[in-house]
Amino acid sequence: MGQHLNRAKRFFGTDTRGLLEGGRYALLHTRSMEFDDLRPYVPGDDVRDIDWRATARSGTVLIKRFVSEKHHKILLVADAGRNMTALAAGGETKRDVAEAILGAFGLITLGRSDEIGMVYGDARGCVSIRAGRGETHIESMLDHFYRHTATSPAPSSIEDQLRYVATHYRRRMLVVVVSDEPDVTLGLDEVTARLAARHDVLWAFVSDMPAVSGDSDGYDVATGAVVPSRTRLGRRVEVAYRRAEQRRRARLEAFLTTHAIPFTAIGRRDEIRPRLTAMAEVFARAG
Structure with a gap:
């Protein structure tokens, strides 16, 4: 395996039996x-x-x-914008966590008849990689994603990637979205409703490092603005921030529940195996 799949295997393993099977999500039966x-x-x-x-x-x-009992056509939809250069909740870069999540889904397809493609990008636009099979194909997709996020990406806009998929992918697929934790907007709600009506959707979030978690100033990767430390902000501001974050996450969870989309939040790579396995169990029971 290449370096990207090997990193994913380190955290996800290779035992993928039973994942993404059963229920109405077995898209193609042979x-x-x-x-x-x-x-x-x-x-x-x-x-x-x-x-x-x-x-x-x-x-x-x-x-x-x-042999070849059930297989899927899978489309990975990845935020490759500037938000992926920030730190995830566990202290790793979101890019590294997202790469491992995407690689885990690639590993699931190996040894089966699944076809897997990818759409990734940022606010400037989208890159679409046609579906294919095998290690070489998956490794190439992961490399394209990783290189994009590592070379001065534009601001993140997962809504743009979802809108591209809703417009250009008409045939029913299993769509796996990997992004940070976006704010719920009318535009995001509209395009997600369109996707969920036509495709089966899973959503894995790379959770944020709390903005006021340290004693030194940070900065917002999207804008470059300084984020004062909790020492400078004071206890009252820190408490207000944490309450606002809880409300934001509650809105995001309610939004996905309303659209009947299984989801999980992953803050570091060693959470990938248990979190994706739990999401796949929900996925298999739906129908």
Whole structure:
């Protein structure tokens, strides 16, 4: 594997069995007669595939899985703007966390018949990479994303990337959005409603480092403005800031819940495996 996929594998691993399967999200069903293995039943599976003997032995309903049983057409939609140069909640750059999240979804597609493409960009516009398969293709996508975020990107605007997808991708796909925590605006609400009506959507946020977390001044990567330390701001301002952040996150969560979009927030790379696995479980049960 290349350097980007290897970094993703370090935090996500290679065991992707059962992820993104089941329910209405199995977008394309094909099956050979070659038996592969067993996996737990999830709502939406064909009951004719239940292995009753194995179920009786284990006490858990198990499904026979066949080679090339189910596969998806997946589109990664990534914020590659200036916000990705900021620090995530765990102290890593958002770019590094986002790269590993995108790579994790790439790893999920390996060994299956999934096709995966990408749209990334910033306020200047979008880059669209056609869907393909295999390590070389995925590594190339990750490299394009990473290089863009590392070479003076423009301000972030995930709304622009989503609007591009809503306009140019008409065929039903599994759309995985990776961004920071955007403010909920009328424009974002409108384009998200359009996407959710046509596609199946997952959203992984790279959570923000608190702006008043340290004792030294910082700066806003979007504007370059100085952000005073909590020592300079004082306790009352810090408390007011934290309450405002809680309200902002509550609005974001309510927004996604309203659109029935499974989501997760990830603040550092060692959270990727458990957070994406939990989101995939919600994903599989929907339908």
